Amino acid sequence: MGKRLIPSFILVFFLFLLTPSLLPQTAAGAPDPNTRLARLEQQAADAKSSADNAWMLASSALVLMMTGPGLALFYGGLVRKKNVLGTMMQSFALMAVVTVLWGLFSFSLSFGSGNSFIGGLQHLFLRGVGAAPDADYAATIPLQTFMVYQLMFAIITPALIAGAFAERMKFSAMMAFTVLWSILIYDPMAHMVWGKGGLLNAALGGRFPTLDFAGGTVVHITSGVSALVCALYLGKRLGYPKQAMPPHSVVLSFIGACLLWVGWFGFNAGSALNAGSLATSAFVATHFAAAAAAIGWAAAEWLRNGKPSTLGAISGAVAGLVAITPASGFVTPMPALLIGLIAGLFCYWMVARVKAIFGYDDSLDAFGVHGAGGTLGALLTGVFATSAVNPIFKDAAGKTLPSGLLEGNAHQMMNQVVGVAISWALAIVGSLAILKVIDMTIGLRVSEAEETQGLDLSQHGEEGYYWETPA
Amino acid sequence: MTKVEAVIQNSKLDAVKTALQEIGVEGMTVLEVRGHGRQKGHTEVYRGREYSVDLIPKTKLEMVLPDAIVEKAVQAILVSARTGKIGDGKIFLTRVDEAIRIRNEERGEGAL
Numbered sequence: 001m002g003k004r005l006i007p008s009f010i011l012v013f014f015l016f017l018l019t020p021s022l023l024p025q026t027a028a029g030a031p032d033p034n035t036r037l038a039r040l041e042q043q044a045a046d047a048k049s050s051a052d053n054a055w056m057l058a059s060s061a062l063v064l065m066m067t068g069p070g071l072a073l074f075y076g077g078l079v080r081k082k083n084v085l086g087t088m089m090q091s092f093a094l095m096a097v098v099t100v101l102w103g104l105f106s107f108s109l110s111f112g113s114g115n116s117f118i119g120g121l122q123h124l125f126l127r128g129v130g131a132a133p134d135a136d137y138a139a140t141i142p143l144q145t146f147m148v149y150q151l152m153f154a155i156i157t158p159a160l161i162a163g164a165f166a167e168r169m170k171f172s173a174m175m176a177f178t179v180l181w182s183i184l185i186y187d188p189m190a191h192m193v194w195g196k197g198g199l200l201n202a203a204l205g206g207r208f209p210t211l212d213f214a215g216g217t218v219v220h221i222t223s224g225v226s227a228l229v230c231a232l233y234l235g236k237r238l239g240y241p242k243q244a245m246p247p248h249s250v251v252l253s254f255i256g257a258c259l260l261w262v263g264w265f266g267f268n269a270g271s272a273l274n275a276g277s278l279a280t281s282a283f284v285a286t287h288f289a290a291a292a293a294a295i296g297w298a299a300a301e302w303l304r305n306g307k308p309s310t311l312g313a314i315s316g317a318v319a320g321l322v323a324i325t326p327a328s329g330f331v332t333p334m335p336a337l338l339i340g341l342i343a344g345l346f347c348y349w350m351v352a353r354v355k356a357i358f359g360y361d362d363s364l365d366a367f368g369v370h371g372a373g374g375t376l377g378a379l380l381t382g383v384f385a386t387s388a389v390n391p392i393f394k395d396a397a398g399k400t401l402p403s404g405l406l407e408g409n410a411h412q413m414m415n416q417v418v419g420v421a422i423s424w425a426l427a428i429v430g431s432l433a434i435l436k437v438i439d440m441t442i443g444l445r446v447s448e449a450e451e452t453q454g455l456d457l458s459q460h461g462e463e464g465y466y467w468e469t470p471a
Numbered sequence: 472m473t474k475v476e477a478v479i480q481n482s483k484l485d486a487v488k489t490a491l492q493e494i495g496v497e498g499m500t501v502l503e504v505r506g507h508g509r510q511k512g513h514t515e516v517y518r519g520r521e522y523s524v525d526l527i528p529k530t531k532l533e534m535v536l537p538d539a540i541v542e543k544a545v546q547a548i549l550v551s552a553r554t555g556k557i558g559d560g561k562i563f564l565t566r567v568d569e570a571i572r573i574r575n576e577e578r579g580e581g582a583l
Contacts, residue, residue, distance in 0.1 A: 244522045246515060305516050315518060352519025365518065 045140075048274075052140040055275035056149055062266025063152035067159050068095050070263050073256030074318070075163055078364050081248040082454025083167045084464040090162040090174055097175065098155045098182055106154060106183060107147050110190040111137070116199040116207070119191045136196050136204060138273040149270060150190070157186055157219045163366030164227030165234050165444075167245075168451050171459040173444045177434055181226065185430040189218045189423060200419045202392055210419025211385050211392070211403065211412065213282065214271035216326025216378040217423040224371020225427035227362060233435045234444055236361035238451050250311050257314035261290050264321045268328035281389050282328040286321065289328075289340030293320020296344025304352075312348070319347035319369050323377030330385035330392070330403060339380050347373050375420055382416035385409075472567040472580060473541045477532045478504065478560040479552040484530045490551035491534075494543050498583070499534040510558035529560065535567050537580045 031039075072091040076084045098106070105124055112119030123129055131142045138146050158178045165174070192198040193212050200217075202209035210217060237245070247253060269283035297316025298308035323343030324336055331339070351368040362368060385404030387393065393401040393409075402409040438444055445451075450458035457463065479487055484501070491499065505526040512525035536544055545562055553559055572582040 241520075246517050246522050250517075301516075307516075309516065311517055348519075356519065 049140045052138075052274040052276075053142065053145055055279065056138075056141050056145045056270060056273065059266035059270025060145070060149040060152050062263045063149070063156065063270065064095070066260055066263035066267060067091050067152070067156045070256050070259035071156065071159050073252045074260060074314075075166065075253075075256070075364050077249040077252030077254070077256060078247040079166050080245055080454070081464060082456055084248065084252075084456065085462050086171070086455025086459050087162065087166055089171065089460060091159045093171075093175060094155050094159045094178055097179065098158065099151060101179065101182055102147075102151045102154055106187050107150065109183070109187040110154070111147075111150065111195050113196045114191070116197060117192060118188050119195050140274055146273070149273075150194075153215060153219060153267070154182060154186055154190070157215075157223050158182055160219070160223040160366055160370055161227045161230060163364030163370075164231040164362045166363040167455065168234060168237050168445050169230075170442070170444060170446050171455070173438050173442055176438050176442065177444075180434045180437070181431065184434065185222055185226065185426055186218070189222050189426055192422065193218050193419070200415075200422065202415075208415050208418040209393070209412075210378070210415050211330055211381050212326040212378065212419060213329035213381075213390075214268045214325045216322075216374045216381065217419050220322050220325060220370040220374025221378065221420060221423035222427045224367045224369070224374055225424050226431040227366030228360065228371055229428055229431040230435065231360050231362040231367065233432070233439075237363065238448060240361045241356075241359070247311065254310060254314055257318055261317055261321065264290070264325075268321075268325060272329060278329055278390060281332075284333050285328045285331055285336035286324055288333050288336040289320040289324030289343070290317045291320070292337040292340030293317055293323070293344030293347075296320075296341045297348045298344075300345055300348045315351070315365070315369065316344040316348065319343045319373045322347075322370055322373035323380065325374070326378045327381040327384060330381060330390050332386065332389060335384035339377065339384065342380070343373050343376055346376055375424075378416055378420050378423075379413070382413040385412065472535055472570055472583065473538055474533065474535050474565045474567050475541065475544055475548075476563040476565070477548050477552065478506070478529050479532065479548070480554065480559060481528055481530050483552045483554070484532075486551040487532065487548055490547040491544060494547050495540065496534060496536065496544055496547075499532050502531040502533070504529050504531045508558070508561070527558070535570055535583055537583055 068091055069088075072088040075091070076088045079087045103126055105121065107126065107129070108121050108123035109119050112122050114120040126144075126147065129143050129147050131144065133139050133141055134143045134146065137143070158181050161178075161181070162169075162174070169177075192200045192206070193210060194201060196204055198204065198206050200206050200208050200210040200212075202211050212218060239245070264286055265283050268286040269279045272279035272282055294313045294317040297319065298313040301312040302308040320340035320343045323339050324331075327336070327339055347369050350372045351365045355362060355365070355368055381404070383405045386407050387400045387403045390403070391400040393403060395401055404412055435444065446455070446458060477487070488499075505528050507525055507527050510527060512523060512527055515522045515524060532548075534544070541564065545564070548562055569578060570580075570582040571578050
């Protein structure tokens with residue numbers, strides 16, 4: 001009897017569990033089709049939002065990586081050893097300082113509603129910037145995502161200018177310059193091209209709609225032209241051009257350039273502001289332009305110097321990425337190859353020939369690559385933009401209109417020229433004013449002794465490499 | 472005691488060290504130096520700017536030897552360091568007044 005007790009208990013227990021299935025089955029509590037449909041549609045929208053948000057957060061991270069360590073390494077390797085930390089610090093400090101400005105008021109000035117030239121203060125201290133999307137900008141992601149994505153652009157833009165005054169600008173002056181530049185030049189430019197009511201906003205009905213998908217005008221022209229102004233205002237480095245100042249580490253620059261290439265996928269493809277097919281198109285155009293431009297620059301060097309250099313190849317890739325920035329969301333892959341190739345050749349010419357002819361010391365070719373490449377790219381965008389990729393212009397009835405010159409919209413070239421001209425003008429006037437103010441107050445340039453000693457020691461009290469010191 | 476200084480091609484360092492060890496030279500100092508005699512340098516190009524590099528990397532060996540083996544050492548260096556082209560380097564000999572071992576203050580040729 002005892003041996004059968006437990007198995008009997010288990011059997012009875014299982015029979016007990018099965019009894020509900022013996023009862024008659026009713027369909028009680030099943031929701032009606034309409035409710036289920038509504039729930040399904042909500043789930044689909046949520047899934048899309050999740051996908052878009054995931055991509056946009058990843059893109060934001062990629063763009064920040066472009067500054068640190070991408071640009072820091074790229075520029076850091078190009079300067080002399082005694083200035084490596086000073087150069088990297090310039091990029092890094094901006095990651096911190098611009099972030100604070102953006103959070104306090106710069107986001108509001110750039111993307112708030114205001115007038116054609118600047119936004120308002122409704123998002124001061126990021127008020128109203130939360131989980132809810134702003135449909136004017138990106139309907140499927142939180143406005144906070146959009147804000148942090150745009151922040152990364154605001155960070156890298158002034159960091160690019162450092163290429164022009166490398167090795168001779170005081171750190172304090174650089175910080176003051178960047179704060180003022182970010183507020184007085186970047187914010188208005190970003191507002192005009194991308195902000196609600198912006199004068200040049202192609203997506204939101206600006207008066208001179210400039211096609212600029214990811215920042216050819218806002219980022220590259222403004223920074224590149226400001227760079228030229230800075231280089232001319234500050235003057236040449238001591239010993240330039242007679243004294244040899246080769247890059248102290250093309251290895252660092254190489255690593256930086258590769259990080260820039262990969263990060264640029266966030267910069268351009270992320271500018272689609274969602275994870276759809278436009279992002280894919282921009283991703284592909286970006287990559288193809290970089291490839292063609294690297295080949296173009298390297299080929300030009302091979303022909304001219306007999307050898308293609310590593311520095312040339314990576315510089316070419318960067319030039320191509322700059323030029324495709326405004327075009328990335330408007331062109332197909334083959335024009336992207338062509339834009340890249342032209343940019344590689346054009347920027348090589350600007351850097352290797354034009355700079356020598358005019359004699360300005362744009363130390364790291366911020367103007368030659370970003371200013372010139374950005375201008376070229378903005379104009380070629382007007383040539384190759386097609387509504388087949390991005391139907392950005394529509395008539396009153398909602399019919400898609402042609403985008404660029406080759407598609408039949410010759411007038412768009414005028415708008416591109418207006419956008420380019422405004423970028424140049426704002427950069428020149430704004431930079432000159434800021435430089436003058438800083439020059440009259442704290443001074444811009446380090447002393448001759450400090451410049452000879454190097455920025456690392458004179459500005460930061462550090463040395464980049466301590467390899468020769470005995471244990 | 473004679474100080475033997477030899478400026479040689481970087482690629483010949485291993486051969487010269489081996490040759491000297493084979494004849495019984497036990498101590499030497501090796502320095503990485505840059506310089507030139509009649510050897511021309513080369514040109515590097517960075518973003519269109521040419522830099523002529525005329526200070527060429529070389530290796531310098533220094534050793535202080537008893538007079539008895541100086542000529543053998545010189546021969547060993549000559550044979551192992553020579554390529555026959557301009558840039559092979561030079562050997563200099565100078566007289567040394569005194570040599571002192573730091574560990575036990577031993578002086579003279581015994582300290583070498």
